[in-house]
Amino acid sequence: xxxxxxxxxxxxxxxxxxxxxxxxxxxxxxxxxxxxxxxxxxxxxxxxxxxxxxxxxxxxxxxxxxxxxxxxxxxxxxxxxxxxxxxxxxxxxxxxxxxxxxxxxxxxxxxxxxxxxxxxxxxxxxxxxxxxxxxxxxxxxxxxxxxxxxxxxxxxxxxxxxxxxxxxxxxxxxxxxxxxxxxxxxxxxxxxxxxxxxxxxxxxxxxxxxxxxxxxxxxxxxxxxxxxxxxxxxxxxxxxxxxxxxxxxxxxxxxxxxxxxxxxxxxxxxxxxxxxxxxxxxxxxxxxxxxxxxxxxxxxxxxxxxxxxxxxxxxxxxxxxxxxxxxxxxxxxxxxxxxxxxxxxxxxxxxxxxxxxxxxxxxxxxxxxxx
Amino acid sequence: xxxxxxxxxxxxxxxxxxxxxxxxxxxxxxxxxxxxxxxxxxxxxxxxxxxxxxxxxxxxxxxxxxxxxxxxxxxxxxxxxxxxxxxxxxxxxxxxxxxxxxxxxxxxxxxxxxxxxxxxxxxxxxxxxxxxxxxxxxxxxxxxxxxxxxxxxxxxxxxxxxxxxxxxxxxxxxxxxxxxxxxxxxxxxxxxxxxxxxxxxxxxxxxxxxxxxxxxxxxxxxxxxxxxxxxxxxxxxxxxxxxxxxxxxxxxxxxxxxxxxxxxxxxxxxxxxxxxxxxxxxxxxxxxxxxxxxxxxxxxxxxxxx
Amino acid sequence: xxxxxxxxxxxxxxxxxxxxxxxxxxxxxxxxxxxxxxxxxxxxxxxxxxxxxxxxxxxxxxxxxxxxxxxxxxxxxxxxxxxxxxxxxxxxxxxxxxxxxxxxxxxxxxxxxxxxxxxxxxxxxxxxxxxxxxxxxxxxxxxxxxxxxxxxxxxxxxxxxxxxxxxxxxxxxxxxxxxxxxxxxxxxxxxxxxxxxxxxxxxxxxxxxxxxxxxxxxxxxxxxxxxxxxxxxxxxxxxxxxxxxxxxxxxxxxxxxxxxxxxxxxxxxxxxxxxxxxxxxxxxxxxxxxxxx
Numbered sequence: 001x002x003x004x005x006x007x008x009x010x011x012x013x014x015x016x017x018x019x020x021x022x023x024x025x026x027x028x029x030x031x032x033x034x035x036x037x038x039x040x041x042x043x044x045x046x047x048x049x050x051x052x053x054x055x056x057x058x059x060x061x062x063x064x065x066x067x068x069x070x071x072x073x074x075x076x077x078x079x080x081x082x083x084x085x086x087x088x089x090x091x092x093x094x095x096x097x098x099x100x101x102x103x104x105x106x107x108x109x110x111x112x113x114x115x116x117x118x119x120x121x122x123x124x125x126x127x128x129x130x131x132x133x134x135x136x137x138x139x140x141x142x143x144x145x146x147x148x149x150x151x152x153x154x155x156x157x158x159x160x161x162x163x164x165x166x167x168x169x170x171x172x173x174x175x176x177x178x179x180x181x182x183x184x185x186x187x188x189x190x191x192x193x194x195x196x197x198x199x200x201x202x203x204x205x206x207x208x209x210x211x212x213x214x215x216x217x218x219x220x221x222x223x224x225x226x227x228x229x230x231x232x233x234x235x236x237x238x239x240x241x242x243x244x245x246x247x248x249x250x251x252x253x254x255x256x257x258x259x260x261x262x263x264x265x266x267x268x269x270x271x272x273x274x275x276x277x278x279x280x281x282x283x284x285x286x287x288x289x290x291x292x293x294x295x296x297x298x299x300x301x302x303x304x305x306x307x308x309x310x311x312x313x314x315x316x317x318x319x320x321x322x323x324x325x326x327x328x329x330x331x332x333x334x335x336x337x338x339x340x341x342x343x344x345x346x347x348x349x350x351x352x353x354x355x356x357x358x359x360x361x362x363x364x365x366x367x368x369x370x371x
Numbered sequence: 372x373x374x375x376x377x378x379x380x381x382x383x384x385x386x387x388x389x390x391x392x393x394x395x396x397x398x399x400x401x402x403x404x405x406x407x408x409x410x411x412x413x414x415x416x417x418x419x420x421x422x423x424x425x426x427x428x429x430x431x432x433x434x435x436x437x438x439x440x441x442x443x444x445x446x447x448x449x450x451x452x453x454x455x456x457x458x459x460x461x462x463x464x465x466x467x468x469x470x471x472x473x474x475x476x477x478x479x480x481x482x483x484x485x486x487x488x489x490x491x492x493x494x495x496x497x498x499x500x501x502x503x504x505x506x507x508x509x510x511x512x513x514x515x516x517x518x519x520x521x522x523x524x525x526x527x528x529x530x531x532x533x534x535x536x537x538x539x540x541x542x543x544x545x546x547x548x549x550x551x552x553x554x555x556x557x558x559x560x561x562x563x564x565x566x567x568x569x570x571x572x573x574x575x576x577x578x579x580x581x582x583x584x585x586x587x588x589x590x591x592x593x594x595x596x597x598x599x600x601x602x603x604x605x606x607x608x609x610x611x612x613x614x615x616x617x618x619x620x621x622x623x624x625x626x627x628x629x630x631x632x633x634x635x636x637x638x639x640x641x642x643x644x645x646x647x648x649x650x651x652x653x654x655x656x657x658x659x660x661x662x663x664x665x666x667x668x669x670x671x672x673x674x675x676x677x
Numbered sequence: 678x679x680x681x682x683x684x685x686x687x688x689x690x691x692x693x694x695x696x697x698x699x700x701x702x703x704x705x706x707x708x709x710x711x712x713x714x715x716x717x718x719x720x721x722x723x724x725x726x727x728x729x730x731x732x733x734x735x736x737x738x739x740x741x742x743x744x745x746x747x748x749x750x751x752x753x754x755x756x757x758x759x760x761x762x763x764x765x766x767x768x769x770x771x772x773x774x775x776x777x778x779x780x781x782x783x784x785x786x787x788x789x790x791x792x793x794x795x796x797x798x799x800x801x802x803x804x805x806x807x808x809x810x811x812x813x814x815x816x817x818x819x820x821x822x823x824x825x826x827x828x829x830x831x832x833x834x835x836x837x838x839x840x841x842x843x844x845x846x847x848x849x850x851x852x853x854x855x856x857x858x859x860x861x862x863x864x865x866x867x868x869x870x871x872x873x874x875x876x877x878x879x880x881x882x883x884x885x886x887x888x889x890x891x892x893x894x895x896x897x898x899x900x901x902x903x904x905x906x907x908x909x910x911x912x913x914x915x916x917x918x919x920x921x922x923x924x925x926x927x928x929x930x931x932x933x934x935x936x937x938x939x940x941x942x943x944x945x946x947x948x949x950x951x952x953x954x955x956x957x958x959x960x961x962x963x964x965x966x967x968x969x970x
Contacts, residue, residue, distance in 0.1 A: 079867050085861045087879055099868030102869035396843050411817060483701065495712075496708060637907075
């Protein structure tokens with residue numbers, strides 16, 4: 001039993017099922033991020049937790065209380081909306097205390113709670129202003145204040161940072177994380193931004209097409225994605241996916257592909273699983289993140305298994321801290337993350353290093369990871 | 372479904388409230404609009420002459436007679452004249468209003484100084500009652516005191532302008548007054564359309580060397596399609612409903628020269644005690660408007676959904 | 678309508694501009710002419726009008742036609758002037774406008790923020806009701822008003838205008854609330870506000886502009902109505918428009934054109950005042966008649 005249980009929750013509109021048997025148990029104090037492309041069902045799921053949309057079948061429980069059919073205001077939840085949804089006709093102070101007023105909290109208590117929250121979020125000087133007079137970041141704080149003041153069991157965030165400019169987004173992200181660390185509240189957070197998901201969460205549910213593709217810690221999601229969708233959706237630049245032929249040679253298992261010159265590239269698989277061995281002789285998809293495909297000097301010093309090969313550089317993109325190098329392996333364009341002062345030049349051959357500890361393999365038919 | 376028992380009363384009430392709030396209005400619309408339409412259709416199949424439908428002894432005062440009222444209606448020269456007049460009236464009214472409206476909108480869109488002063492002058496007639504408009508034009512066009520009399524007073528003693536008293540021309544005086552009332556509003560619709568056109572397109576067209584004439588003919592006016600459509604629908608609908616203007620200006624005369632379906636229906640129902648025929652004419656009017664409005668409303672509502 | 682002129686500016690030459698101003702001026706005169714005729718002729722003696730002076734300013738200024746139109750002209754049986762009918766119209770317009778606006782606001786709120794299956798069809802049915810030729814309901818309405826004992830009464834007319842005004846007021850509020858952020862409603866729901874509280878505290882405070890549009894539209898339409906007034910209340914309960922028409926059409930005695938003009942202005946005054954005070958809302962209301970606007 002978790003703190004917030006989503007138990008086989010399904011949502012249909014008429015005959016169309018948009019959310020298929022979602023099963024997630026959230027522990028108290030967890031920061032769960034629902035991430036996925038638009039239309040994947042993440043916002044629908046959040047609205048179902050909030051009570052803004054009905055649950056077609058299954059159950060949602062908060063603290064073991066079944067929430068199906070319970071009015072949103074009686075679930076002891078608070079929500080921060082994408083547009084912040086501040087009431088335009090009320091001052092910041094009135095916005096923050098509106099929920100308390102609706103719940104019949106007496107004025108002195110409301111004022112006390114408002115003062116505390118305003119202090120926490122450093123918005124004391126804004127309390128008498130109307131939302132229209134605030135900047136994006138200030139609105140964001142007020143929206144969080146409105147949620148915090150209720151002292152809810154669960155906080156719901158619906159893409160709260162997507163209306164902010166890039167710099168402010170990073171600042172607010174840190175602030176939300178700090179808030180979570182200090183208050184230890186339970187949070188369900190929806191975003192389409194995989195970086196937000198990785199930085200903020202204690203656990204991530206990657207969603208697509210109404211299914212939870214994978215539920216796990218950020219590290220699990222990033223290092224061992226369950227399938228090709230999760231692998232490519234999480235991480236930027238995206239994971240390189242090479243078609244390789246699995247060849248068994250004695251005890252070692254080789255992943256075979258070709259360089260752009262047509263020469264064979266044979267990479268020994270690190271600690272091959274039995275499942276992968278059964279693919280010997282077949283072609284599978286090898287996933288290598290850009291930071292695991294580097295110049296030789298930039299390879300991870302802690303890795304016990306690095307393979308090398310030579311290939312021609314097509315494009316170099318200096319990004320300040322790193323240089324992204326594009327090269328074609330096995331007919332597929334790959335991105336390697338090299339040091340900023342790499343010697344790689346377009347059109348010139350260069351030595352590449354693959355950290356095979358981080359290489360993972362997918363069955364091209366099922367698109368699932370081979371474990 | 373796990374809902375049901377655990378849904379508390381207040382939540383259930385909250386779920387029903389929206390529909391509850393909507394229902395009085397819906398009930399009124401269903402009874403007073405759709406119920407009444409069916410009722411009128413029913414009356415049109417009876418030989419009812421006057422109200423009430425039930426006499427003192429509880430006996431109905433009418434019999435069902437099928438389509439006879441419609442047959443009679445279409446054989447009446449009075450109805451023929453009304454329909455012919457409507458064709459002339461609606462046709463010219465729509466075309467002239469659209470033309471004037473578009474012309475004025477284009478002229479007003481040339482960064483006119485004092486636009487804020489001119490625009491209200493074009494628009495205020497729409498705020499007036501047709502009875503007021505009718506009264507003003509009736510006396511202005513009256514040969515005894517109006518334009519004819521005035522021009523004659525200037526010394527042109529043979530000048531005649533008696534259209535409002537002339538069977539062949541009276542309908543055009545009604546059109547004049549109707550155009551006076553609605554063309555400003557048509558202007559407003561086109562002006563809104565013009566102001567909605569992306570100015571970058573105009574800049575691009577000017578770079579391409581389009582003359583003003585071509586700019587309007589090839590670029591701007593084609594983009595006003597929605598405004599044309601809206602103007603047509605609104606004007607057609609106003610035309611078919613025209614009633615008070617005729618009553619105030621000519622009373623349908625001279626003779627039957629300015630009778631319209633609306634005045635026909637009114638006089639057959641309330642003065643001539645031929646309610647069945649009146650009802651039949653009302654049904655025809657409804658069907659005409661429905662043929663225009665339903666496709667329009669359907670497309671508008673569907674667009675909005677997507 | 679208030680969008681500033683486009684800065685792309687279609688260039689026009691000097692001659693063309695003169696021509697444009699000339700055309701606009703001519704049309705302005707055309708639109709102003711009837712108002713001018715009504716005004717000047719309402720303040721001159723009858724003899725000046727019949728003597729061919731309809732276009733001239735009065736030689737003798739008099740307010741007598743106004744006084745007569747207002748309080749002594751023969752309209753019904755008694756020489757009451759238009760005054761009692763003016764009050765008939767007022768007592769018809771005020772409740773009809775108020776109730777139809779309130780219901781329209783609630784309907785618009787439900788149709789946009791509490792959507793349910795089939796709501797678009799229901800709205801379509803309400804919308805079509807705005808555009809029916811009212812001849813189609815005259816007969817049953819006369820029968821119903823007769824049965825209810827409301828024939829010839831102001832209460833009867835209030836009912837009629839309420840019923841046939843709801844479609845438009847719903848249209849206005851629905852279109853307005855459709856672009857009102859639904860997230861605000863959701864936030865208020867989570868804050869614990871119920872159906873009416875959300876309407877009262879969240880939507881209504883932002884509904885000023887559309888309420889003005891709706892009130893003006895309903896006011897103008899109902900005040901200017903003639904068909905329902907003439908059909909259901911032609912006697913002492915008649916509204917202003919019907920009374921004015923009776924005054925102008927009366928065939929007994931000398932035609933007092935100056936009194937007719939004064940009466941016409943009296944009948945036009947309320948809507949004209951509304952137009953002058955809140956013209957831009959009036960235009961917006963008219964535009965919404967084209968559904969999208």
